[in-house]
Amino acid sequence: MLRITELTLPLHHPEEALPAAICRRLRITPRELVRHVIARRASDARDKTDIQLVYSVDVNVRDEAAVLARFRKDRGVQRTPDTRYQFVAKAPESGVSLRPVVIGAGPCGLFAGLILAQMGFRPIILDRGKVVRERTKDTWGLWRRSVLNPESNVQFGEGGAGTFSDGKLYSRIKDSRHLDRKVLTEFVKAGAPPEILTEAHPHIGTFRLVTMVESMRETIEQLGGEYRFSTRVDGLDIATDAEGKRRVRGLHLHTGDTLEADHVVLAIGHSARDTFAMLHAAGVYVEAKPFAIGVRIEHPQSWIDKARFGADAGNSILGAAEYHISHHCKNGRTVYSFCMCPGGTVVAATSEEGRVATNGMSQYSRNERNANSGLVVAIDPARDYPGDPLAGIALQRHWESAAYVAGGSSYKAPAQRLGDFLAGRPSESLGSVVPSYRPGVHPTDLAQCLPDFAVAAMREALPVFGRQIPGYDHPDVVMTGVETRTSSPVRFTRGDDFQSLNTAGLFPAGEGAGYAGGILSASVDGIKVAEAVARSIVG
Known part of the structure; x- marks a missing residue:
């Protein structure tokens, strides 16, 4: 089978245009084309008056060798890559003395647990939160009744923070082993739409993620894995061997019990601040990491569709339009869009009492009234919180408390009309753009809950973005604060063997450890760490 890449056709092309384009590209007759399958489809809307679809296609032809010889110097025509996942190890038939433990049941922990289970290692998966459906009820408790459960919310519980998001399944990771394909394939097995295997920017949405997470848990349990929910890890049992090397020997649980473990995957997510502090106190190597802070900004989705797609706005192939923008400011800061959610809602994402944090969420249909994204300003440890690896957490908490x-x-969120924000005056009411945040917003001045440098940078960037996307800086656009959970503020640095630099047997993983950003990259990192655990166990 051959793969053709960068095959471009007009948006409104008829079905028969694709095989005809394949034949032209390969310089073969229609009789020589046996079969074709779309491997990937993307859209190119740089010229909104002439939107193109860009295909990668896998084809069978009658004389593959002749075609390959004809295109031997053309990287756009190659053999189709083998994307099948290959397991790196298998559990001994006699079993292992101590089962590997995964802390966290978000995307990273889910795939670490799944791969370990598929290799026969029967992992134990711990999560401080609840099973996904009970967790969903608790999350709605905050959104509808302003009642926060600090152990079961948008951040904590089965499925992790990604459950209440747009469900984006694309990233910028370089993945020569096609581990991303393994992730997407397992998601489809668990109930995701097959289209995620071919779309250039696939997404799932919250409702589908809930059922998928349940299905994957059942698979892990059928393979011998074990889940323990409402189980928080409050300490580590660390021993020093004869060579003076620290090794994890067990986990102290909040119940008072100790779980023996010598291979522990640390997939705790980016908001487990108390666990970060515990690990730091236990001497686990940790360093501060850059993240970003800002607001959620909402526009009517129809504005974004028209700005991006012109007359083709609303086309079912294109779906709801997205955007990615950034601006380098005079004060040395960068303002950029983050986690854009077409046709979605802004949600309450705090996990701590007396604090407000926002995030974005979409369903698979992406058919809500507004588009939203994070409008955030990059910050870095050396400049903004030097000296203490946990200082970024203190910074997040400070502004979340101010937002509260x-x-x-x-638990209402501070909100402001964009026009008022640019003018430096508090909003007393909102305009034509209706905010989606639950449990509601309070019009005010966002400058009181953001750093001065962030306010100045956003005020400079917004008119620039308005020139790039008509309507982006409309005075009635709603800004809701604060967006602080863009990524983990710490990194639990690991070596080439994926173990902590100074604590053997501890495998930092995923977004909370500073090695991923989003569902797909966290899932891929979970696979890599599971493989490292397996190699370590079998020697």
Whole structure:
């Protein structure tokens, strides 16, 4: 089978245009084309008056050798790569003395547990939160009744923070082993739409993620894995061997029990701040990491569709339009869009009492009234919180607490019309753009819950973005604060063997450890770490 890449056709092409284009590209007759399958489809809307679809296609032809010889110097025509996943190890038939433990049941922990289970290692998976459906009820408790459960919310529980998101399944990771394909394939097995295997920017949405997470848990349990929910790890049992090397020997649970373990995957997510502090106190190597802070910004989705697709706005192939923008400011800061959610809602994402944090979420249909994204400003440890690896957490907490007060101390979020924000005056009411945040917003001045440098940078960037996307800086656009959980503020640095630099047997993984950013990259990292655990166990 051959793969053709960069095959371009007009948006409104008829079905028969694709095989005809394949024949032209390969310089063969229609009789020589046996079969074709779309491997990937993307859209190119740089010219919104002439939107193109860009295909990668796998084809069978009658004389493959002749075609390959004809295109031997053309990278656009190659043999189709083998994307099948190959396991790196297998558990001994006699079993292992101590089962590997995975802390965290988000995307990273889920795939670490799945791969270990598929290799026969029967992992134990711990999560401080609840099973996904109970967790969903608790999350709605905050959104509908302003009641926060600090152990079961948008951040904590089965499925992790990615469950309440747009469900994006693309990233910028370089993946020569096609581990991303393994992730997508397992998601389809668990109930995701097959289209995620071919779309250039696939997504799932919250409702589908819930059922998929349940299905994958059942698979892990059928393979001998074990889940323990509402189980928080409050300490490590670390021993020093004869060579003076620290090794993990067990986990102290909040119940008072100790779980023996010598291979522990640390997939705790980016908001487990108390666990970060525990690990730091236990001497596990940790360093501060850059992240970003800002707001959620909402526009009517129809504005974004028209700005991006012109007359083709609303086309079912194109779906709801997205955007990715950035601007380098005079004060040395960079403002950029983050986690854009077409046709979605802004949600309450705090995990701590007396604080407000926002995030974005979409369903698979992406058919809600507004588009939203993070409008955030990059910050870095050396400049903004030097000296203490946990100082970024203190910075996040400070502005989340300020947002709680600015919102009326009731888990409502502070909000402001964009026009008022640019003018430096508080909003007393909102305009034509209706905010989607639950449990509600309080019009105010966002400058009181953001660093001065972030306010200045966003005020410079917004008119620039308005020239790039018509309507982006409309005065009635709603900004809701604060967006602080863009990524982990720490990194638990690991070596080439994926183990902590100074604590053997501890495998930092995923977004919370500073090695991923989003569902797909966290899942891929979970696979890599599971493989490292397996290699370590079998020697």
